[in-house]
Amino acid sequence: xxxxxxxxxxxxxxxxxxxxxxxxxxxxxxxxxxxxxxxxxxxxxxxxxxxxxxxxxxxxxxxxxxxxxxxxxxxxxxxxxxxxxxxxxxxxxxxxxxxxxxxxxxxxxxxxxxxxxxxxxxxxxxxxxxxxxxxxxxxxxxxxxxxxxxxxxxxxxxxxxxxxxxxxxxxxxxxxxxxxxxxxxxxxxxxxxxxxxxxxxxxxxxxxxxxxxxxxxxxxxxxxxxxxxxxxxxxxxxxxxxxxxxxxxxxxxxxxxxxxxxxxxxxxxxxxxxxxxxxxxxxxxxxxxxxxxxxxxxxxxxxxxxxxxxxxxxxxxxxxxxxxxxxxxxxxxxxxxxxxxxxxxxxxxxxxxxxxxxxxxxxxxxxxxxxxxxxxxxxxx
Amino acid sequence: xxxxxxxxxxxxxxxxxxxxxxxxxxxxxxxxxxxxxxxxxxxxxxxxxxxxxxxxxxxxxxxxxxxxxxxxxxxxxxxxxxxxxxxxxxxxxxxxxxxxxxxxxxxxxxxxxxxxxxxxxxxxxxxxxxxxxxxxxxxxxxxxxxxxxxxxxxxxxxxxxxxxxxxxxxxxxxxxxxxxxxxxxxxxxxxxxxxxxxxxxxxxxxxxxxxxxxxxxxxxxxxxxxxxxxxxxxxxxxxxxxxxxxxxxxxxxxxxxxxxxxxxxxxxxxxxxxxxxxxxxxxxxxxxxxxxxxxxxxxxxxx
Numbered sequence: 278x279x280x281x282x283x284x285x286x287x288x289x290x291x292x293x294x295x296x297x298x299x300x301x302x303x304x305x306x307x308x309x310x311x312x313x314x315x316x317x318x319x320x321x322x323x324x325x326x327x328x329x330x331x332x333x334x335x336x337x338x339x340x341x342x343x344x345x346x347x348x349x350x351x352x353x354x355x356x357x358x359x360x361x362x363x364x365x366x367x368x369x370x371x372x373x374x375x376x377x378x379x380x381x382x383x384x385x386x387x388x389x390x391x392x393x394x395x396x397x398x399x400x401x402x403x404x405x406x407x408x409x410x411x412x413x414x415x416x417x418x419x420x421x422x423x424x425x426x427x428x429x430x431x432x433x434x435x436x437x438x439x440x441x442x443x444x445x446x447x448x449x450x451x452x453x454x455x456x457x458x459x460x461x462x463x464x465x466x467x468x469x470x471x472x473x474x475x476x477x478x479x480x481x482x483x484x485x486x487x488x489x490x491x492x493x494x495x496x497x498x499x500x501x502x503x504x505x506x507x508x509x510x511x512x513x514x515x516x517x518x519x520x521x522x523x524x525x526x527x528x529x530x531x532x533x534x535x536x537x538x539x540x541x542x543x544x545x546x547x548x549x550x551x552x553x554x555x556x557x558x559x560x561x562x563x564x565x566x567x568x569x570x571x572x573x574x575x576x577x578x579x580x581x582x583x584x585x586x587x588x589x590x591x592x593x594x595x596x597x598x599x600x601x602x603x604x605x606x607x608x609x610x611x612x613x614x615x616x617x618x619x620x621x622x623x624x625x626x627x628x629x630x631x632x633x634x635x636x637x638x639x640x641x642x643x644x645x646x647x648x649x650x651x652x653x654x655x656x657x658x
Numbered sequence: 659x660x661x662x663x664x665x666x667x668x669x670x671x672x673x674x675x676x677x678x679x680x681x682x683x684x685x686x687x688x689x690x691x692x693x694x695x696x697x698x699x700x701x702x703x704x705x706x707x708x709x710x711x712x713x714x715x716x717x718x719x720x721x722x723x724x725x726x727x728x729x730x731x732x733x734x735x736x737x738x739x740x741x742x743x744x745x746x747x748x749x750x751x752x753x754x755x756x757x758x759x760x761x762x763x764x765x766x767x768x769x770x771x772x773x774x775x776x777x778x779x780x781x782x783x784x785x786x787x788x789x790x791x792x793x794x795x796x797x798x799x800x801x802x803x804x805x806x807x808x809x810x811x812x813x814x815x816x817x818x819x820x821x822x823x824x825x826x827x828x829x830x831x832x833x834x835x836x837x838x839x840x841x842x843x844x845x846x847x848x849x850x851x852x853x854x855x856x857x858x859x860x861x862x863x864x865x866x867x868x869x870x871x872x873x874x875x876x877x878x879x880x881x882x883x884x885x886x887x888x889x890x891x892x893x894x895x896x897x898x899x900x901x902x903x904x905x906x907x908x909x910x911x912x913x914x915x916x917x918x919x920x921x922x923x924x925x926x927x928x929x930x931x932x933x934x935x936x937x938x939x940x941x942x943x944x945x946x947x948x949x950x951x952x953x954x955x956x957x958x959x960x961x
Contacts, residue, residue, distance in 0.1 A: 369860070382858050
């Protein structure tokens with residue numbers, strides 16, 4: 278049904294092009310509820326046709342920001358520009374955006390068809406056009422057979438589709454999605470993630486999604502804004518966020534990570550030498566050159582750590598001895614918890630590429646962990 | 659064993675309301691119905707025929723021949739009764755409408771109030787029930803009479819210079835009914851509004867509704883079962899209301915409750931007053947049946 282998304286996706290990076298104009302521009306927006314600052318002097322740009330994710334723990338202000346885009350909350354200060362129009366003082370019913378609610382908020386007294394037609398009727402669209410548009414929407418979310426049902430007669434997944442169809446029916450410039458898949462079970466959620474991506478490409482819309490599920494954000498979004506305490510900590514593509522987190526918070530928040538705290542001992546050429554508090558000597562590639570004696574941390578993802586029975590050639594640099602403390606077998610991979618001499622537990626995962634390993638690593642075994650110079654990220658504290 | 663016991667229990671649970679209905683509704687209804695078919699007489703009890711068990715079944719059947727629908731025919735012949743019924747229904751309908759107009763905003767405000775103060779607001783709505791109904795109606799006499807509180811207040815602030823005649827008019831009856839039955843309107847509407855998800859309103863606004871059209875297209879429609887329940891809870895007792903028209907209404911106020919009281923106590927005509935009561939019941943049963951249909955329909959739609 279779709280042409281390869283890859284070719285479109287790969288070249289899609291308007292944020293990297295200084296000439297492109299942002300579609301949504303959030304400028305120094307602050308939102309306070311009494312003494313509580315939900316969104317704190319936040320600025321970001323979202324581009325046309327972008328799938329943009331706001332990711333963060335609950336209470337980080339991501340939903341408040343979305344509600345300000347929808348018009349349900351007014352910023353305490355700062356402004357939001359959408360397609361050149363300042364949204365200040367514009368009520369939700371006059372904004373060219375639609376929202377898909379976390380609870381779906383389907384009207385219980387209306388059929389699926391009437392739910393989808395709700396916004397169109399409100400706009401006074403001619404009856405024939407409404408019927409046509411509703412038909413298109415039902416087809417889009419594959420619910421043609423359920424047009425006459427009431428929301429309570431539908432499954433969770435079907436309700437989610439009705440909510441989606443209803444929010445798309447008016448062809449908004451931007452679709453806001455508040456935890457759209459939160460109520461679905463894992464399998465359905467994964468399927469729906471890809472459907473949402475296809476839909477967004479097909480319709481050429483700008484999607485802004487709020488989620489606390491990093492996997493969901495990584496799968497779907499072109500770019501992710503990681504939020505914490507009302508601020509954006511990092512805005513970048515999923516790969517950048519994962520491989521080049523800009524802070525300890527982001528490294529820790531996204532995926533599993535081993536953090537080695539230490540002190541910079543030298544910065545030479547393109548690499549930095551760090552002595553960890555546990556006495557391990559690290560040499561990491563780094564564009565930045567922190568001063569000697571500065572505190573720093575190195576973040577290394579579990580899948581980038583190798584486990585071996587023999588010390589690697591580059592030992593003792595970027596290597597440490599320990600014993601296997603715990604083994605978690607996940608099917609596709611195995612996670613080892615290796616306890617180092619100083620008591621620090623390091624997570625290392627290895628792909629189970631073959632079905633049976635001769636002489637697998639077992640509990641309490643003495644092993645070496647090691648990693649390459651470009652496997653970790655140096656983070657300033 | 660346990661299964662049998664629980665089956666018995668569930669039977670019992672069903673039997674209790676049916677037994678209640680039988681003893682406190684159906685049997686009294688048949689007694690009243692039976693009296694309505696009798697003839698008045700100066701005796702104790704003041705109607706004939708009276709069944710005598712000593713006469714045996716044949717004697718009873720013989721007596722039952724004396725039953726007639728004369729009383730019902732009588733009701734149609736005297737315009738008094740027809741007018742009383744119509745006027746009762748009209749007064750009850752106007753009162754119900756006024757109660758709805760006042761009760762809906764109260765219920766809406768309560769449902770939108772911060773969660774923490776809602777129990778207190780509910781308390782305030784129910785609070786008047788702590789005082790005797792009769793005393794509260796009497797209190798309105800003191801407020802509404804020409805030299806009463808209301809007139810004194812209005813004259814003191816200079817709005818009027820002649821006391822308003824409110825007491826012993828239909829206006830006083832409306833005030834009395836609206837005041838007395840307001841909680842019965844507020845509570846069902848409140849419970850319908852309270853369980854409504856506020857995000858529905860946001861969704862309606864998001865889809866282009868102004869707050870006012872969102873109210874009509876979503877909030878009001880969803881609260882409709884509460885509105886219907888509240889209206890019936892006010893309308894049904896208001897039609898047969900006796901105390902309020904008797905105490906607050908004027909001599910020209912015609913309400914079926916008062917007519918019934920007169921027939922029963924002043925005229926000692928039990929058969930005619932029974933017939934009046936049976937017809938009143940019929941008038942009330944129609945809206946109840948209608949309401950049940952609406953409810954059943956709403957239930958089958960799963961709301």
